[in-house]
Amino acid sequence: MTKADIIENIYEKLGLSKKESAELVEMVFDIMKDTLENGEKIKIAGFGNFVVKEKANRRGRNPQTGEEIVISARKILTFKPSQVLKASINTQ
Amino acid sequence: MTKSELVERLATTNGVLTRKESELVVNIVFASIENALKQGDKVEIRGFGSFTVRERGGRQARNPKSGEIVDIPAKKTPFFKTGKDLREKVNDLKQ
DSSP: OBHHHHHHHHHHHHOOOHHHHHHHHHHHHHHHHHHHHTTOOEEETTTEEEEEEEEOOEEEEOTTTOOEEEEOOEEEEEEEEOHHHHHHHTOO | OBHHHHHHHHHHHHSSSOHHHHHHHHHHHHHHHHHHHHTTOOEEETTTEEEEEEEEOOEEEEOTTTOOEEEEOOEEEEEEEEOHHHHHHHHHTTO
């Protein structure tokens, strides 16, 4: 499934044009991206939380050469699914 | 940001939709993803990331209270992989 299928669902249920439906879906993800890029978390009840986490420096190894390297501190985005979503995926 | 704040922002950014319609849009977005995952489908959102279902094997564990060994059945869990563009932008905050 891609954005196009979500757009189709909006188009069918809201009676807007395809163009408007596409713009709305784009807007939803743009707002979410903006928020996360600012380091703010997003909590969607019944779906899950998107959280930006800070990772400290750590030692790693180049798997090809075996050489030890330092993996620099970074920020990563994690998704924690809600219990509701997990349960839903496990029921037929 | 909560879901209702996302709804609010969509309504203001868009300027045409009512709050109710804006809420419907947000609900359809997440319900569509959930339905695809339920069918074992992968969801790819360009510029954002992709959602997939991962299978977790069954395992044995211990009830920490009684010490009893219990079987934990295999289950599925949703997994999100951040898209390259968003991953880089989120990390850029730090510098």
